[in-house]
Amino acid sequence: MRYWLMKSEPDDVSIDDLASMGEVGWYGVRNYQARNFMRDAMALGDGVLFYHSSCPQPGVAGLAEVSRLAYPDPTQFDPESRYFDPKSTPDQPRWQQVDVRFVRKTRLLSLDEMRRMPTLAGMQVLQRGNRLSITSVSEAEWRDILALLD
DNA sequence: GCCAACGTTGGC
DNA sequence: GCCAACGTTGGC
Incomplete structure (x- = not known):
C-alpha cells in the first residue's frame, strides 16, 4: 500500500467533479516519470491526495484511491483531444492511466x-x-496530512 | 502575464 | 551522447 499526491486542474476535474462522478480515468499524463508511477508502482487501494493545481487556491482538496490499474489512456489516440499523441498507436500505446475513486472531500x-x-x-x-x-x-x-484535515 | 525550473527534441 | 533551443508546468 502506497500513497500518492495527484494534481488536477479544478477547471478540468475538481474534487466536486470527482464526487459526482464517483470515479475518473486519470487521463492526460504526458510525463514519463508520472506515467511510470502509474504503470509500475500503483496498486489497487493506494491512497491519493487529490490536489488542485493551477488555480487561485492550490492545495489538497480531498482523498481518493486507486480503483483500476494502469491501462492505455484513450485520449492519446483521439486527434480531437489536446492530449493526442501522433506517435502513439493502439498496438504500442505510449501513455497509461489509472482510475481513481472518490473517497471524501476535505x-x-x-x-x-x-x-x-x-x-x-x-x-x-x-x-x-x-x-x-x-x-x-x-x-x-x-x-x-490526514491529521491536519480532520 | 511573468518567469523559474525542468523535460523533451533534434541537430551534430 | 551532448547540449542548445524550445515547450510546459504551475505558483505568484
Missing part, C-alpha cells in the same frame, strides 16, 4: 499551509522546481 489544505508544516518539508511536491503531476507520499506524510 477542507482545503493550502499549499501555503503545507509549506509551513516542518514535518511536511520533505514532501516531493514541495521541493523546489517540482512540476511532476504525480508524486509519492510517505506513510508519515500521509498520516500527518
Whole structure:
C-alpha cells in the first residue's frame, strides 16, 4: 500500500467533479516519470491526495484511491483531444492511466499551509522546481496530512 | 502575464 | 551522447 499526491486542474476535474462522478480515468499524463508511477508502482487501494493545481487556491482538496490499474489512456489516440499523441498507436500505446475513486472531500489544505508544516518539508511536491503531476507520499506524510484535515 | 525550473527534441 | 533551443508546468 502506497500513497500518492495527484494534481488536477479544478477547471478540468475538481474534487466536486470527482464526487459526482464517483470515479475518473486519470487521463492526460504526458510525463514519463508520472506515467511510470502509474504503470509500475500503483496498486489497487493506494491512497491519493487529490490536489488542485493551477488555480487561485492550490492545495489538497480531498482523498481518493486507486480503483483500476494502469491501462492505455484513450485520449492519446483521439486527434480531437489536446492530449493526442501522433506517435502513439493502439498496438504500442505510449501513455497509461489509472482510475481513481472518490473517497471524501476535505477542507482545503493550502499549499501555503503545507509549506509551513516542518514535518511536511520533505514532501516531493514541495521541493523546489517540482512540476511532476504525480508524486509519492510517505506513510508519515500521509498520516500527518490526514491529521491536519480532520 | 511573468518567469523559474525542468523535460523533451533534434541537430551534430 | 551532448547540449542548445524550445515547450510546459504551475505558483505568484
